[in-house]
Amino acid sequence: MSIYKHTLSVIFVFWIFVSSGVIKAQTCSCAGAPLINSQSLGAVEKGNLVLGFTGDYNHIDRLYSGTDELNNRTSERSTFTSLIEANYGLTSRITLSGTFSHVSKSRTTGLQNPGDSQELETSGIGDALLMAKYSVIQQTLWKPYQLMVGGGVKAPLGTNTLTSNGFALNADMQPGTGSWDGIGWMLFSYTIRSQNLTFYTVNSFKKTSSASRFNENDQYQFGDEFNSVFGMTKPAFDKFSYSLKMKYRTANSDTRNDSEMPSTGGEWLNVIPGFGYSLTDRLSMQVSGEIPLYQNVNGTQPSTTYILTGSVFFSLNKPSTGFNFGLPGRN
Amino acid sequence: MAQTESYGITWLSLEEAIESAKNDPKKVMLFMEAEWCTLCKKMKKEVFPDSEIQTMINNNFYAVRIDIESNESIIYEDKKWTKKELSKDFGLYATPTFIFLDSDESMIGNKPGYMDREEFMDLLTFVANEEYIESEF
Numbered sequence: 272m273s274i275y276k277h278t279l280s281v282i283f284v285f286w287i288f289v290s291s292g293v294i295k296a297q298t299c300s301c302a303g304a305p306l307i308n309s310q311s312l313g314a315v316e317k318g319n320l321v322l323g324f325t326g327d328y329n330h331i332d333r334l335y336s337g338t339d340e341l342n343n344r345t346s347e348r349s350t351f352t353s354l355i356e357a358n359y360g361l362t363s364r365i366t367l368s369g370t371f372s373h374v375s376k377s378r379t380t381g382l383q384n385p386g387d388s389q390e391l392e393t394s395g396i397g398d399a400l401l402m403a404k405y406s407v408i409q410q411t412l413w414k415p416y417q418l419m420v421g422g423g424v425k426a427p428l429g430t431n432t433l434t435s436n437g438f439a440l441n442a443d444m445q446p447g448t449g450s451w452d453g454i455g456w457m458l459f460s461y462t463i464r465s466q467n468l469t470f471y472t473v474n475s476f477k478k479t480s481s482a483s484r485f486n487e488n489d490q491y492q493f494g495d496e497f498n499s500v501f502g503m504t505k506p507a508f509d510k511f512s513y514s515l516k517m518k519y520r521t522a523n524s525d526t527r528n529d530s531e532m533p534s535t536g537g538e539w540l541n542v543i544p545g546f547g548y549s550l551t552d553r554l555s556m557q558v559s560g561e562i563p564l565y566q567n568v569n570g571t572q573p574s575t576t577y578i579l580t581g582s583v584f585f586s587l588n589k590p591s592t593g594f595n596f597g598l599p600g601r602n
Numbered sequence: 603m604a605q606t607e608s609y610g611i612t613w614l615s616l617e618e619a620i621e622s623a624k625n626d627p628k629k630v631m632l633f634m635e636a637e638w639c640t641l642c643k644k645m646k647k648e649v650f651p652d653s654e655i656q657t658m659i660n661n662n663f664y665a666v667r668i669d670i671e672s673n674e675s676i677i678y679e680d681k682k683w684t685k686k687e688l689s690k691d692f693g694l695y696a697t698p699t700f701i702f703l704d705s706d707e708s709m710i711g712n713k714p715g716y717m718d719r720e721e722f723m724d725l726l727t728f729v730a731n732e733e734y735i736e737s738e739f
Contacts, residue, residue: 412636412670412694413686464638592715594728594739598701599693599712 305329305352305372305580312368312584313419313458314406315360320587323356327580333563336571346380348573352397364406366419372397374429374446395446397429402454415464421456425477431484431491439485442525448493449482466505473500481526494523494536502543516543518561524569534570539563541575553586609650611659617677619664620707627705629729631663634689636670639697641716649719658723662730670694679707702729710734 305327315321332347333340356370375394381387402423410417429447433440442448455478460471474497481492502516517540524536545559561578568574614622619630635642649655659665668676670689678688692701696714704710711734713725728739 412697413690464636467638467640592713594711594713594725594734596711596734597709599695599699599714 305354312356312358313366313417313460314364314404314409315358315366316588317360317363318588319360321358322585322587323354323358323582324584325352325354325356325580325582327352327354327578329578330576331573332576333574334571335566335568335574338565338567340574341571343383344573345383346378346573347382348376348378350377351375364409366404366406368400368402368404368423370400370402371428372399376444376446378444391435391440391444393433393435393440393444393446395430395433397446398448399426399428400424400454401426402456404456404458410460410462415462417458417460419458421454421458423454423456425450425452425454427451427482431482442484442491442493448479449484450480450492452480452493453478468503468505470503471501474498488528490528492526494525496520496522500543504547510549512547514543514545514547514559516545516559517541517564518543534568534572537566537568537572539567539575540565541578545580552589552592555584557582557584607646609646610653610656611650611665613665613667615676616666616668619666620678620703622664623703623705623707629663629705629710630703630707631659631665631726631729632701632703633665633667634670634692634694634697634699634701635667636697642698645698645716645722649717649722652719655719655723655726658726658730662726670697700725713739 305325312321312323327350329350329352330347331349332344334344335341351374353373354370355372356368358366358368361367373395374397375392377390377392379388379390381389400423402421404419404421406417406419408414408416408418425448427447427449429445429449431442431445431447431449433445455476456474458471458473460469462469476498477496479493479495481490483489484491497520499519500516502514504512504514506512519538519540521538522536525532541561541563543559543561545557547555547557549555558581559579561575561580563575563577566574616630616632622628623630633642668685668689670686672685674685676683676685676688683691698716699712699714701712702710710729717725725739728734733739
């Protein structure tokens with residue numbers, strides 16, 4: 272069902288998940304709009320503002336029962352999420368970030384009857400993620416590693432009460448989740464300087480809350496979820512970089528009026544190759560693709576076939592690569 | 603870090619450079635580098651071997667290489683440091699970084715990051731001719 276709605280609402284700056292879903296009995300947990308996993312940007316220099324613009328396309332046309340792919344799929348879905356992210360260096364250790372989303376979803380049902388399929392599209396402002404991150408260990412020339420921790424909330428800016436022809440749409444077709452969720456986040460990176468190779472892990476946890484939808488007796492709560500990314504990145508040819516990441520995600524089943532929803536929740540493991548390019552000192556872009564390696568879903572759910580993500584980042588401050596009077600750290 | 607390769611540039615110790623500047627005034631150029639610094643290696647491979655660069659440095663500066671991770675002792679402003687301690691005290695945040703001192707040991711300024719041959723020559727000219735007094739680089 273709609274576990275992935277979670278994803279929709281929350282966090283990402285970089286890539287995203289989506290949930291789909293929707294026919295009763297075949298709702299999904301895969302995917303939708305990205306959030307938590309997008310928070311892979313680390314510390315921002317004090318006084319600097321880094322803006323990110325991300326487009327994320329999640330295509331979902333596989334059907335799984337547990338770990339087994341089924342052949343009798345009856346629907347397919349896709350979600351396109353646009354994210355605008357602002358990261359501001361409040362102090363040398365504290366970075367504030369806000370991520371806002373717009374979500375467009377498409378679902379085609381009745382694929383088992385060729386010529387009789389039906390398509391439904393929804394779109395709207397999605398949820399937002401507001402976070403504060405703290406640099407516990409700051410990376411320097413003499414310390415090739417950093418540790419950051421953070422926390423925040425996913426704010427329910429998106430609607431969760433869209434209808435179609437007078438009928439309430441399932442939670443996973445709504446742009447928003449309607450709930451305030453708590454987010455915990457951490458990033459650790461280590462650079463092997465001799466190889467100019469950086470390994471990192473980004474982990475996040477979302478503690479959800481319930482939200483009423485069409486009336487007070489319709490309380491829906493997405494399952495809590497945990498995301499873990501482990502990856503490496505290395506620069507190449509001056510302005511290029513390439514990366515390879517593994518992403519693990521697990522989500523509890525959704526509940527409706529305190530009853531567990533069938534076919535929601537599960538665990539997924541994806542591989543994400545990508546590359547980056549520095550257009551200028553201030554402007555960079557990243558492109559990545561996400562391919563499922565493993566999924567173990569509760570019940571029967573549509574599952575992601577692939578995700579494509581493109582991001583552009585703009586830094587307000589120009590790196591100080593000019594001639595500076597005095598010493599480097601005391602300008 | 604072994605500093606056996608000179609790249610056609612006369613490298614001095616910091617103490618030698620400061621002493622020489624007192625006797626025969628020239629500016630002191632500190633090349634702050636690290637063993638793992640690929641951009642430092644790139645400058646040494648692609649920029650320092652240029653004969654005009656070599657001439658410009660040798661005629662106008664006392665050049666000093668400082669390995670920012672070295673525990674080798676060094677004297678600066680009458681105080682004993684390791685090269686690592688001095689680099690940290692300088693507030694270094696990038697390699698390579700070029701730091702320029704005047705002949706009286708006073709600090710002029712710095713420029714972090716890789717430079718190609720043309721940009722590096724411009725920087726050396728900018729500092730050697732004291733253009734920083736009236737203009738920006």
